[in-house]
Amino acid sequence: MIRVLGISGSLRSGSHNTALLRAAAEEAPAGVTLELWDGLRAIPPYDADEDVVPGPPPVEQLRAAVREADAVLIATPEYNSSIPGALKNALDWASRPLATNVFRNKPVAVVGSSTGAFGAVWSQAETRKVLGAMGARVVDAELAVGHVEEKLDAHGRVADDDVRAGLREALELLVAETAPALVAA
Amino acid sequence: MSTTLEQTAVPTGTWQADTVHSGLSFEVPYAVATFGGEVTDFDAALADGTLTGSARVASLKVKDEALQAHLASPEFFDVERHPELRFVSSEIRRDGDSIEIDGELTIKGITRPATLRGTIAGPAVDHFGATRLGLALQTTIDRTAFGMSWNMPLPNGQPALSDEVTLKADLTLVEQ
Numbered sequence: 001m002i003r004v005l006g007i008s009g010s011l012r013s014g015s016h017n018t019a020l021l022r023a024a025a026e027e028a029p030a031g032v033t034l035e036l037w038d039g040l041r042a043i044p045p046y047d048a049d050e051d052v053v054p055g056p057p058p059v060e061q062l063r064a065a066v067r068e069a070d071a072v073l074i075a076t077p078e079y080n081s082s083i084p085g086a087l088k089n090a091l092d093w094a095s096r097p098l099a100t101n102v103f104r105n106k107p108v109a110v111v112g113s114s115t116g117a118f119g120a121v122w123s124q125a126e127t128r129k130v131l132g133a134m135g136a137r138v139v140d141a142e143l144a145v146g147h148v149e150e151k152l153d154a155h156g157r158v159a160d161d162d163v164r165a166g167l168r169e170a171l172e173l174l175v176a177e178t179a180p181a182l183v184a185a
Numbered sequence: 186m187s188t189t190l191e192q193t194a195v196p197t198g199t200w201q202a203d204t205v206h207s208g209l210s211f212e213v214p215y216a217v218a219t220f221g222g223e224v225t226d227f228d229a230a231l232a233d234g235t236l237t238g239s240a241r242v243a244s245l246k247v248k249d250e251a252l253q254a255h256l257a258s259p260e261f262f263d264v265e266r267h268p269e270l271r272f273v274s275s276e277i278r279r280d281g282d283s284i285e286i287d288g289e290l291t292i293k294g295i296t297r298p299a300t301l302r303g304t305i306a307g308p309a310v311d312h313f314g315a316t317r318l319g320l321a322l323q324t325t326i327d328r329t330a331f332g333m334s335w336n337m338p339l340p341n342g343q344p345a346l347s348d349e350v351t352l353k354a355d356l357t358l359v360e361q
Contacts, residue, residue, distance in 0.1 A: 099254035105265045132335070135258035 002175055004034040005069035009076030009087035009112075009123070011041050014156060016113045016148040017075035017120075023158035024073055024111075024167040032175060034073065037065050046092045059093045063102045066094060071107040071174040072136075078114050078123035088130065095134045103134045107177035109141035109170040113151075119144025139177050141170035195234050195277045195284075196308055200318055200358035202229035202238075208355045209240055213328075214347035216339065222247035222256075229356050231318070236274040236286055238354065243268060260335045267293045272301075279305060286322065292331040299324050301354070308360065316360040323353045 006021035018036070025034040042058035044050065054060050066072060076087055095101045110127045112120030121144045128138050143166035145151060151160035158164060210223040226244035230237055242262045247253050257264040274288035282304050290299035306319035328334075328350045336344040 098251045104254075104258065132258070132260045133255065135254060135260075137259045 002032045002070045002178055003068065004028070004032060004171065004174060005065055005072045006034050006036045007072060007074045007087070007090075008036070008040070009074065009084045009127075011086060015077075016115070016145075016152065017077050019152060019156050019158055020075040020111060020113055020145065020148075020163070020167065021073065023164055024075075024171060027164050027168045028171055029168070029175065032171060034171070035069075037062065039065070040086055040090055043086070043090045043093060046089055051093075051096050055093065055096075062090060062094055066102040066106065069106070070178045071109070072103070073170060073174065074108065074110045074127060074131075076110065076112045076120055076123050076127055078112065078118075078120035081122045083123050083126050083130070087127070091127075091130055091134065095130075098134070101134055103131060103136040106136050107139055107174050108136045109139045109174050111141060111143035111145070111167065111170055113145035113148035115147065115149055117146045119146040119148070137177055139170075139173040141166075141173050143167065143170055193279050193281075195279050196231070196318055196360075197234065199233070199361040200231040201361055202227075203317070203357045203359050204228065206357040208353070209238075210353045211350055212353070213350040216345050220247075229354070229358070231320075231358055234277060236277065236288070236320075237272065238356075239269050239271045241268060242270055261333050263293055263332075272299070274301075282306065284320065284322070290324075290326065292326075293333065295331045297326070297330055299326060318358040318360070320354070320356040320358065322356070323351055325349050325351050 006024060008015055008018040008021055010017045021036055028034050039058055039061055043062065044056050050056060077084055094103055108131050110124045112124045114120045124144065131138050145163050151158060151163050153159040204227060208223060209227050210221055212219050212221040222245055224240045224245050227238060227240035242264045243257065245253065245256055247256065256262055271291040272288055274286045276287045278285045284303055284305040286301040288299060289296050301322040301324045303320065303322040308316050308318045311317050327348050329348050336346050339345050
């Protein structure tokens with residue numbers, strides 16, 4: 001069984017991006033489970049003085065969740081053309097220490113949605129940049145859901161076939177990337 | 186009468202790199218200067234006119250631990266999936282102390298043709314009676330052709346890191 005950890009970049013209870021992750025869990029192919037991580041609110045602001053071993057318990061819980069997952073799917077909104085602060089802060093904590101951080105070599109896909117036309121493309125690009133610098137194995141999933149509120153039903157569930165197909169594709173790319181040693185040398 | 190013969194023959198027999206007296210390094214223009222590093226775990230041999238070499242990328246050393254981690258990551262060498270880089274020659278041309286070596290270079294699982302150019306010294310007998318051959322070789326590659334396209338724009342809009350990387354091999358080969 002391949003375990004994917006879903007991380008939403010939004011704290012809002014009715015978050016569109018969390019809805020994307022719930023839809024991704026429903027679309028997970030056979031042999032794949034997606035579990036949502038709900039600890040974002042508890043992560044303290046990054047402080048190098050607090051960056052000791054072990055780190056703050058919520059940070060250690062995040063690190064353990066990423067470590068135990070085979071892959072990570074991040075769904076992020078976009079704030080002021082960039083990554084939401086809470087998500088960036090969580091990634092900064094997770095990135096420590098850099099050389100051995102839990103995201104190192106971890107397959108990660110980034111998707112996103114916004115109520116505007118562009119579907120958080122800049123936030124997604126910057127999230128991928130950050131993950132690349134952390135040493136993650138960032139897959140080429142491209143899912144930018146614009147006008148996302150039009151793609152949810154009255155219960156906040158993703159009702160759009162193209163979005164669901166995009167989520168399936170992102171999961172398939174993640175699964176392919178978790179395959180052991182693709183090339184010998 | 187003494188005559189200096191221009192040597193054009195590549196030494197025959199089998200020669201193994203003395204890695205203590207050999208080095209493998211890279212240089213790449215970065216911002217306003219040149220940045221470099223070295224690989225410490227490697228081997229090389231010249232046997233029956235073919236030069237081969239391989240290096241363990243995990244032994245790549247630079248002066249900053251965070252940068253070393255970045256170079257090992259999937260954005261650069263992807264050491265987890267591609268632990269070795271390799272070179273195998275297809276043709277060696279010698280003209281006096283100049284040498285050119287065509288071959289195939291494999292980095293990050295991607296194989297491309299490459300020509301190493303430089304100098305050859307020896308063979309000469311050392312102070313312990315072993316016969317040594319020196320090769321000082323280098324080539325310039327486009328790192329993006331080997332799946333390494335990371336960059337950052339400078340404030341002037343130019344990329345911080347050059348695509349062109351010079352690889353250097355200074356080999357002391359010992360006749361077996």
